[in-house]
Amino acid sequence: xxxxxxxxxxxxxxxxxxxxxxxxxxxxxxxxxxxxxxxxxxxxxxxxxxxxxxxxxxxxxxxxxxxxxxxxxxxxxxxxxxxxxxxxxxxxxxxxxxxxxxxxxxxxxxxxxxxxxxxxxxxxxxxxxxxxxx
Numbered sequence: 334x335x336x337x338x339x340x341x342x343x344x345x346x347x348x349x350x351x352x353x354x355x356x357x358x359x360x361x362x363x364x365x366x367x368x369x370x371x372x373x374x375x376x377x378x379x380x381x382x383x384x385x386x387x388x389x390x391x392x393x394x395x396x397x398x399x400x401x402x403x404x405x406x407x408x409x410x411x412x413x414x415x416x417x418x419x420x421x422x423x424x425x426x427x428x429x430x431x432x433x434x435x436x437x438x439x440x441x442x443x444x445x446x447x448x449x450x451x452x453x454x455x456x457x458x459x460x461x462x463x464x465x466x467x
Contacts, residue, residue, distance in 0.1 A: 340406035369450035372464035419445030
């Protein structure tokens with residue numbers, strides 16, 4: 334599997350509303366860098382839990398652009414949180430097997446990031462998900 338195939342598969346899973354279909358695209362030890370926490374989340378099951386919560390939190394999520402370079406693939410998106418428009422990037426890097434092993438999310442503007450971080454923080458805590466440093 335190539336990085337492009339994994340990123341394309343991830344995009345298809347998100348756009349179809351079937352987050353579970355992305356599970357096979359992630360390395361077991363995937364590292365997820367959140368826009369709202371300093372320390373990353375690690376592991377396929379933890380990342381799957383985060384993505385389910387994100388899917389419930391964003392309003393009107395849609396990908397608008399896509400870029401690739403070497404082992405990196407970026408999906409640019411727009412969504413809303415509490416009626417505030419946000420724009421973001423899902424940056425994915427793949428291991429030698431073509432599985433996504435590093436996933437970074439960036440969001441802007443701050444006026445959208447703050448309510449997103451607050452909503453996610455509560456839901457992540459309720460789900461028992463933790464970063465590498467609790």
